[in-house]
Amino acid sequence: MNVKEKKNSEAAEKSISIFERAAQMGHEQIIFCHDEPTGLKAIIGIHNTVLGPALGGTRFWNYATEEEAAIDVLRLSRGMTYKSAVSGLNLGGGKAVIIGDPLQLKNEAFLRRFGKFVNSLAGKYITAEDMNMKTRDMEYIAMETKHVTGLPMELGGSGDPSPITAFGVFMGMKAAAKKAFGSDSLTGKKIAVEGVGQVGMYLVEHLAKENASIYVSDINNDRLKQVANKHGATVIEANKLYDLDVDIYAPCAMGATINDASLKRLKVAVIAGAANNQLENENIHGQILVDKGITYAPDFVINAGGVINISSELSGSYNKEVALNWTEKIYDTTQAIFAKAEAENIHTQKAAMHLAEERIEQVGRVKLSL
Numbered sequence: 001m002n003v004k005e006k007k008n009s010e011a012a013e014k015s016i017s018i019f020e021r022a023a024q025m026g027h028e029q030i031i032f033c034h035d036e037p038t039g040l041k042a043i044i045g046i047h048n049t050v051l052g053p054a055l056g057g058t059r060f061w062n063y064a065t066e067e068e069a070a071i072d073v074l075r076l077s078r079g080m081t082y083k084s085a086v087s088g089l090n091l092g093g094g095k096a097v098i099i100g101d102p103l104q105l106k107n108e109a110f111l112r113r114f115g116k117f118v119n120s121l122a123g124k125y126i127t128a129e130d131m132n133m134k135t136r137d138m139e140y141i142a143m144e145t146k147h148v149t150g151l152p153m154e155l156g157g158s159g160d161p162s163p164i165t166a167f168g169v170f171m172g173m174k175a176a177a178k179k180a181f182g183s184d185s186l187t188g189k190k191i192a193v194e195g196v197g198q199v200g201m202y203l204v205e206h207l208a209k210e211n212a213s214i215y216v217s218d219i220n221n222d223r224l225k226q227v228a229n230k231h232g233a234t235v236i237e238a239n240k241l242y243d244l245d246v247d248i249y250a251p252c253a254m255g256a257t258i259n260d261a262s263l264k265r266l267k268v269a270v271i272a273g274a275a276n277n278q279l280e281n282e283n284i285h286g287q288i289l290v291d292k293g294i295t296y297a298p299d300f301v302i303n304a305g306g307v308i309n310i311s312s313e314l315s316g317s318y319n320k321e322v323a324l325n326w327t328e329k330i331y332d333t334t335q336a337i338f339a340k341a342e343a344e345n346i347h348t349q350k351a352a353m354h355l356a357e358e359r360i361e362q363v364g365r366v367k368l369s370l
């Protein structure tokens with residue numbers, strides 16, 4: 001695709017209606033929530049409920065436009081369907097976005113009003129934390145609905161999912177190392193971690209324990225220095241990370257960092273990280289990774305520790321050991337995806353999506369039987 005074609009296709013992509021978009025992506029339901037007195041504007045996206053209720057966090061973000069928020073909720077909710085399906089969970093995919101500045105809007109009434117909207121869906125959608133939503137916010141939502149997870153441990157919840165997400169990413173990275181280097185040991189491997197927030201920080205801890213050579217970048221300098229000092233990592237300027245001569249790149253900040261520009265600079269053998277929607281364009285960049293000989297561990301497969309943790313909370317009695325054991329299986333799932341990609345001569349993102357789709361179809365058929 002040349003530049004002009006790319007621009008045209010992006011323009012066409014932007015101009016399609018919400019129903020056309022939902023039809024293309026396969027969504028079941030989209031709910032627009034509005035409350036004048038609190039200023040609440042939210043969209044709940046329910047992508048697929050074949051395997052179970054649609055579970056996914058609520059993202060509070062100051063979107064530039066309502067369309068941007070709608071596209072985000074559609075992409076994120078679809079991602080949750082794939083993530084839960086490939087992880088063997090009996091959950092569907094959903095997500096919510098709240099539009100506006102969290103610092104100005106967030107208060108008890110606002111969050112409880114959102115909780116009422118979630119409650120009106122009678123359990124078809126179960127919410128949790130996402131960007132700019134904390135366990136304290138979940139407590140307010142929980143005052144209006146029982147369809148909420150990620151509550152603090154003191155209230156019987158599973159608490160912060162980040163440590164378990166990081167453990168899953170670590171498992172997926174080891175499986176990818178095994179594929180690329182013939183051994184899953186990360187000792188001595190040079191690993192660049194982009195973003196040392198909640199997940200990146202715990203990932204660095206695992207990597208340090210395994211004596212990897214760690215390089216870290218973050219736009220938050222205080223945090224960056226703190227994590228680097230604690231684990232003996234080398235600090236790298238954020239815009240220089242892609243030029244490093246390292247073995248593994250772990251995107252743990254924003255999505256879409258695997259794109260035309262970064263792929264021209266990256267010299268790694270493996271990409272495995274926590275960020276959601278890492279490929280700017282699933283089909284185009286998934287294939288470029290294959291062509292460049294980079295082993296890519298699909299994001300929604302290896303960052304599923306958080307949703308696995310939350311699903312354990314749904315059973316009514318949260319058990320960390322159960323969640324950790326389930327998350328450890330990410331190693332095997334990642335290996336199964338590499339094998340499928342190779343056998344079917346497709347890129348790993350596509351293989352992971354197919355694995356999820358096959359499970360939804362097969363279990364869906366079982367559910368229909370008497």
Ligand code: NAD
Nearest residue numbers: 161162165195197198199218219220252253274275276306
């Ligand atoms: P976070 O907000 O705690 O951390 C993100 C970090 O990235 C921050 O420290 C931020 O300063 C940094 N950052 C932002 N832009 C950057 C840039 N251009 N270069 C370098 N650093 C940059 O978020 P988190 O909870 O650690 O999540 C990280 C990623 O993993 C997100 O994409 C999130 O959606 C995804 N994820 C998180 C979980 C979870 O359990 N928290 C689960 C699944 C997926």
